[in-house]
Amino acid sequence: MISLSNVHKSYAMGSSKLHVLKGIDLHIAHGEFVSIMGSSGSGKSTLLNILGILDNYDEGTYHLNGKLIKNMSEKQAAQLRNEMLGFVFQSFNLISFKNAMENVALPLYYQGVNRKKRNKIALEYLDKMGLLPWANHLPSEMSGGQKQRVAIARSLISKPKIIFADEPTGALDSATSFEVMDILQDINKEGITLIIVTHEHDIAAMTQKIIRLHDGKIAEILENGELKDWKHQYKRELEIA
């Protein structure tokens, strides 16, 4: 599904260059639930943005569903994002003057679905998230967990193959975080590939595969079975620190 080979990315910081990704090789298969971890500055958000075609890369190759993603025009990228990808953000990124239903329906608007139809579909997805009674509320009238669920419903409505979530629980308390993770796991079970960026280990531990980034490189990849061991090791690290 996703295949990265030797991807480099640097940002110009004034006169100097900041080399963020220093050769990433990565394969993510269809239906996987992957988390990307790493300390701040390790390049995890950059990696997610490249995967989500929100940002471009300098070197290497990125194949999405067998298609090379490189030097795309904004229009192509936008269409690809619209058809294939869904996004969930830490700060929810709902449009503040649109109600829950309109927010959820927005991706369909860009696909040219008419208002009546897309609002009906949006209501179905809100219902799935248990938010039907909140359909006509503005984001400002909802709690963090509710907002994130609206955002998830929005990412799902275009029936994407992959959903990217950047710190989806970053702004939520732990109880709500687990609720949101439950929802994400359910989505994953329906066969959608999920890639999340997080720095919370207990959140990462709920995924099938953890990619640890360190200083722009993949430090380690942990598969599901190893997670328990890894948790112990991580705890030890914490104690030492």
Next chain:
Amino acid sequence: MFDLDLWKEILSTLKKNRLRSFMTAFGVFWGIFMLIVMSGAGRALENGVMDGIKAFATNSAFFWTEPTSKPYNGFQRGRRWNYKNEDIQYLRENVKEIQYLSPKLFGPNTNSGDNTIRGKKTGVFNITGDYPDFYKIDPWVPVKGRLINDIDILHKRKICIIGERVAEVMFEKEEDPIGEYLKINGVYFQVVGVVHPETRMNFNGNRKNESIMIPFSTMQQTYNMGDVVHFFAVTSMPGVPASQLEAKLKDLLKARHKVAPDDVQAVGSFNIEVEFVKYQGLFTGIQILTWIVGIGTLLAGVIGVSNIMLVIIKERTQEIGIQRAIGATPGNVIMHIVAESVFLTVIAGYIGLSLGIGLLELADMALSSGSANPDDVFFKRPEVSFNMAVGALSVLVVSGIIAGLIPARRAVSIKPIDALRDEGI
């Protein structure tokens, strides 16, 4: 792309950001409002002035005599001279470029006290001796009765045509002046017409309504003027510039009266064509000025809109980032912003246009009902032409597009990821 959804989208965006929409719209509203009001006012001034002169024959020239300034052919300088009746005949027969020729006499002057008497009523008016052709050069409309005709000239009838003001002064309101007699400089004349001038062009200072016209031939004989002619009014044939005719007649008249050919002072003349061109130039200038100032004001409004749109874009960077993350193409975003801007400018402009025209209508009503004597108003019928309105509207649409396009391009140039990171909200 011209779908209903886009418009619903725009309307809901604008509705939910009322203050912002209002502020954006106001600049444009003001610009177009000022353009319309100013242009209407300029047009009103033009109407007011041009109404006073437009009926006047624009191809006309006028001649009178002045003392000579050069000795010539045995005559000393400073000789006073006059045109004669033979000149009329000669010019009519020999100058093909003349369309109408109307000699004129000025009666006893108005400085020596009342010259017109009727019973206990007296007044001082301009007395002129005229030919019927004069009405083709400077039109008068009979309010009652008739104008001077050829038979009056032929029979030297003792009749007179009086201006409206003369009728007011010399007659009671309920009296009909027609058929009554006025004693003008000691001679009785029968009133056969009360007239109203169509233009405000005047030759002898006083108000035109205070004129009394008697047949040219009558005046010559009655007041012992011999064969003297004071004044020629002439119009040129179509296609002949009045100034060309003016020059030709001046030379002819000088030659006929033994005036030095290079005497620039002896033949006084005046050419309406030149004056008309001056007036027209003036009003063209006013219209151009109006457009420059109006467009400037409008431009300021549009720059305001563009500015506000930029701020809005800044404010909405995140929103745009989200839209692009979930599949809006740059085209979508630009389309949306431009459509929003055009919609705002056109609506605001239309309101400005309507209110501006409304104000002009009000002013028109106030002007036409407020003044007693419409002839004294130099400000008439404030109006804007249909072309002007259409022009202003197209300027609006274009400026709306530009006002939207600049910030829209900027919005699109921000990478979606940067837009998303912009979390200063």
